[in-house]
Amino acid sequence: RINGSRLWSAIMELAQIGATAKGGVKRLALTELDKQGRDLVVGWGKQAGLSITVDQIGNVFMRREGTNPALPPIVSGSHIDTQPTGGKFDGNYGVLAALEVVRTLNDHKILTEAPIEVAFWTNEEGSRFVPVMMGSGVFCGAFSLDTAYAACDTEGKNVKDELQGIGYLGRQVPGNHPIGAYFEAHIEQGPVLEDADKVIGVVPAVMGLSWYDCVVTGMEAHAGPTPMHLRKDALQVATKIMQEVVNIGNRYPPYGRGTVGMVQVFPNSRNVIPGEVKFSIDLRNINDELLNKMHEEILAFAEKIAVETGLKIHTERVSYYPPCPFHPECVDAVRSATAKLGYSNMDVVSGAGHDAIYAARLAPAGMIFVPCKDGISHNEIEDARADHLEAGCNVLLHAMLERAKV
Amino acid sequence: RINGSRLWSAIMELAQIGATAKGGVKRLALTELDKQGRDLVVGWGKQAGLSITVDQIGNVFMRREGTNPALPPIVSGSHIDTQPTGGKFDGNYGVLAALEVVRTLNDHKILTEAPIEVAFWTNEEGSRFVPVMMGSGVFCGAFSLDTAYAACDTEGKNVKDELQGIGYLGRQVPGNHPIGAYFEAHIEQGPVLEDADKVIGVVPAVMGLSWYDCVVTGMEAHAGPTPMHLRKDALQVATKIMQEVVNIGNRYPPYGRGTVGMVQVFPNSRNVIPGEVKFSIDLRNINDELLNKMHEEILAFAEKIAVETGLKIHTERVSYYPPCPFHPECVDAVRSATAKLGYSNMDVVSGAGHDAIYAARLAPAGMIFVPCKDGISHNEIEDARADHLEAGCNVLLHAMLERAKV
Numbered sequence: 160r161i162n163g164s165r166l167w168s169a170i171m172e173l174a175q176i177g178a179t180a181k182g183g184v185k186r187l188a189l190t191e192l193d194k195q196g197r198d199l200v201v202g203w204g205k206q207a208g209l210s211i212t213v214d215q216i217g218n219v220f221m222r223r224e225g226t227n228p229a230l231p232p233i234v235s236g237s238h239i240d241t242q243p244t245g246g247k248f249d250g251n252y253g254v255l256a257a258l259e260v261v262r263t264l265n266d267h268k269i270l271t272e273a274p275i276e277v278a279f280w281t282n283e284e285g286s287r288f289v290p291v292m293m294g295s296g297v298f299c300g301a302f303s304l305d306t307a308y309a310a311c312d313t314e315g316k317n318v319k320d321e322l323q324g325i326g327y328l329g330r331q332v333p334g335n336h337p338i339g340a341y342f343e344a345h346i347e348q349g350p351v352l353e354d355a356d357k358v359i360g361v362v363p364a365v366m367g368l369s370w371y372d373c374v375v376t377g378m379e380a381h382a383g384p385t386p387m388h389l390r391k392d393a394l395q396v397a398t399k400i401m402q403e404v405v406n407i408g409n410r411y412p413p414y415g416r417g418t419v420g421m422v423q424v425f426p427n428s429r430n431v432i433p434g435e436v437k438f439s440i441d442l443r444n445i446n447d448e449l450l451n452k453m454h455e456e457i458l459a460f461a462e463k464i465a466v467e468t469g470l471k472i473h474t475e476r477v478s479y480y481p482p483c484p485f486h487p488e489c490v491d492a493v494r495s496a497t498a499k500l501g502y503s504n505m506d507v508v509s510g511a512g513h514d515a516i517y518a519a520r521l522a523p524a525g526m527i528f529v530p531c532k533d534g535i536s537h538n539e540i541e542d543a544r545a546d547h548l549e550a551g552c553n554v555l556l557h558a559m560l561e562r563a564k565v
Numbered sequence: 566r567i568n569g570s571r572l573w574s575a576i577m578e579l580a581q582i583g584a585t586a587k588g589g590v591k592r593l594a595l596t597e598l599d600k601q602g603r604d605l606v607v608g609w610g611k612q613a614g615l616s617i618t619v620d621q622i623g624n625v626f627m628r629r630e631g632t633n634p635a636l637p638p639i640v641s642g643s644h645i646d647t648q649p650t651g652g653k654f655d656g657n658y659g660v661l662a663a664l665e666v667v668r669t670l671n672d673h674k675i676l677t678e679a680p681i682e683v684a685f686w687t688n689e690e691g692s693r694f695v696p697v698m699m700g701s702g703v704f705c706g707a708f709s710l711d712t713a714y715a716a717c718d719t720e721g722k723n724v725k726d727e728l729q730g731i732g733y734l735g736r737q738v739p740g741n742h743p744i745g746a747y748f749e750a751h752i753e754q755g756p757v758l759e760d761a762d763k764v765i766g767v768v769p770a771v772m773g774l775s776w777y778d779c780v781v782t783g784m785e786a787h788a789g790p791t792p793m794h795l796r797k798d799a800l801q802v803a804t805k806i807m808q809e810v811v812n813i814g815n816r817y818p819p820y821g822r823g824t825v826g827m828v829q830v831f832p833n834s835r836n837v838i839p840g841e842v843k844f845s846i847d848l849r850n851i852n853d854e855l856l857n858k859m860h861e862e863i864l865a866f867a868e869k870i871a872v873e874t875g876l877k878i879h880t881e882r883v884s885y886y887p888p889c890p891f892h893p894e895c896v897d898a899v900r901s902a903t904a905k906l907g908y909s910n911m912d913v914v915s916g917a918g919h920d921a922i923y924a925a926r927l928a929p930a931g932m933i934f935v936p937c938k939d940g941i942s943h944n945e946i947e948d949a950r951a952d953h954l955e956a957g958c959n960v961l962l963h964a965m966l967e968r969a970k971v
């Protein structure tokens with residue numbers, strides 16, 4: 160069994176880097192604060208005797224050798240970047256749970272046949288740079304290193320420069336790093352476990368996701384003298400599409416999702432009719448056919464509105480991954496570890512994307528969910544119970560040991 | 566007759582301060598660039614022999630003495646602050662036309678009975694600080710100096726500190742400055758004159774305006790795991806109100822206006838359901854009863870949506886002025902100057918607010934419009950013809966002379 164209070168302390172200590180007044184964390188990918196967080200975790204890895212490798216997209220692997228050098232490592236991890244108004248647990252828990260597994264093995268001087276590795280992946284959140292889950296995406300070849308390097312934040316700073324700036328532009332070619340199996344522990348980020356009063360979520364699959372940038376171009380003009388019928392109001396047109404994004408999500412219960420999270424209005428002055436509006440669209444579904452229908456519907460709607468209003472509407476897909484079922488053996492390893500340890504459990508589909516779906520393209524993978532308070536995540540008030548986090552980490556330990564062999 | 570090419574040169578020189586790549590001007594109120602613009606105009610005033618007074622809200626009056634010290638001055642002016650993506654002519658033309666009137670009187674050594682003054686008023690645009698038309702509003706007592714001082718920009722900087730910072734926190738008590746009559750020349754900022762192929766717009770009245778800040782508060786949560794029916798999506802609710810603002814404008818042709826110009830989404834991340842959306846509402850009408858109906862309708866709609874959705878909606882009026890008919894004698898002075906000079910003309914209601922409506926509370930006032938290209942204003946491509954600007958300035962000269970007496 161792992162040490163629950165040591166795990167909790169590590170989470171609280173890491174959460175101090177970028178701590179916000181409301182009890183959350185703002186530690187955006189590849190910022191100075193991300194560097195401080197990375198340095199802290201790497202320092203802990205070194206203290207635990209792990210050897211460190213950084214690849215060209217800044218993914219970090221911290222390795223504990225096994226007794227059989229021929230075996231690929233059993234890897235566990237997640238990410239430590241956060242949302243602009245993020246919580247203490249999202250991602251961070253998964254990395255520190257994996258570290259706690261290693262610390263526990265060290266405490267008990269347990270040797271495994273396969274090596275054990277703790278990983279953290281670059282820019283999982285996708286809030287500073289798109290594509291989302293960038294580090295694991297490049298690692299598995301979902302998109303190229305050059306695509307990732309070229310990604311810019313809203314201030315025009317690119318990933319390669321920022322990686323170099325914080326000292327995490329490594330040498331290893333992403334993906335040149337064998338993996339025997341991958342496990343990721345994570346807070347659920349939704350209300351299902353808490354509602355059902357279960358401790359462990361066994362994750363059979365992750366919803367597919369489709370992200371878009373939409374730009375509506377009208378003509379800025381003075382809000383007073385310009386008669387209503389002569390306007391080209393980009394916001395009035397954009398809000399129709401924003402409404403439809405949510406309508407589409409509502410048309411596909413229970414696993415359809417439609418969200419507009421980000422909006423930029425230009426020039427954003429109260430007495431100027433907006434000349435340009437840029438916004439994001441996030442569509443999800445557990446069924447790829449339905450996700451594709453949602454995709455067709457939003458494109459057709461934008462097209463129809465463009466014809467009706469005469470304004471230019473440019474909709475571009477900027478991220479896509481299909482639904483990802485996890486490997487039956489890994490799902491079973493999680494399920495049987497849960498049963499062995501006597502925790503209540505249920506299956507929970509993941510609505511959030513995780514690095515595990517990209518790791519799953521290269522190796523058998525599985526995930527372990529624990530409840531979070533009121534199902535709230537991507538929010539500074541995100542919270543989770545120490546006993547639940549401890550339970551998830553125990554399940555992780557046993558699932559990893561089943562694959563790594565003692 | 567005034568010197569049209571000297572007027573044009575002055576406009577072009579002032580437009581270099583804060584010039585944008587697209588040919589516009591970004592010279593927001595009380596910024597370092599506003600200081601540079603003010604210094605340039607004040608320098609020109611001194612060269613023309615004018616004495617300078619600055620009041621406590623930063624309004625500047627540049628005075629040419631008359632032969633009868635008992636008479637109050639005939640004042641003309643406008644503003645030199647601009648929109649974030651503003652043009653060269655809005656406001657700036659009115660100030661420099663008044664200066665050109667003085668230069669012309671100097672050239673011809675014409676003495677007037679009443680003094681002549683060139684004025685420019687602080688923060689007319691209202692894009693950096695609310696209330697709009699701040700300097701003239703404080704001057705006429707529409708709101709207090711303390712209200713104006715306390716106004717903050719989006720970075721939290723307040724008017725008093727910024728006035729001090731640029732060296733335009735003057736001593737004169739606003740309003741302690743008699744005015745005999747006030748004239749303001751301005752580009753129309755709408756399409757009416759150009760459509761009708763007329764050179765001069767005689768302005769009988771200005772539409773009333775009502776501005777609001779609306780804040781919708783929901784709950785931020787993760788865009789993936791949060792089922793549609795459990796969301797409190799502040800943007801989905803806010804966009805309904807934004808749509809209705811435009812619907813209300815459309816319901817009151819031809820002089821109803823409804824515009825949302827400014828939107829801030831929080832936390833503005835693509836995979837976070839927005840927890841808060843703040844936006845501006847701009848309603849206008851030439852008829853105060855109808856404007857009041859529009860006011861009631863938007864408040865009732867917001868109320869209804871709050872009840873329907875359960876989200877908190879806070880709508881606060883932040884600016885209001887009623888429609889303003891100008892003084893018949895001043896309107897006639899403009900009309901007869903136009904006729905005397907032989908320019909084509911028509912009456913044009915102003916959809917934009919102007920400092921003249923506040924000056925009109927203390928003295929007889931009138932306005933002169935000239936066409937602007939395609940009716941476009943509050944846009945970097947705002948444009949106007951030199952011959953039209955010259956014509957407007959000639960009308961201004963003759964209207965002022967009629968009141969100031971030679």
Ligand SMILES: NC(=O)NCCC(=O)O
Binds near residue numbers: 510
């Ligand atoms: N787990 C998580 O928050 N991932 C970010 C990608 C997503 O939006 O699903």
Ligand SMILES: NC(=O)NCCC(=O)O
Binds near residue numbers: 430655689691754916
């Ligand atoms: N003339 C002008 O642009 N005034 C600003 C106030 C308004 O929005 O009408």
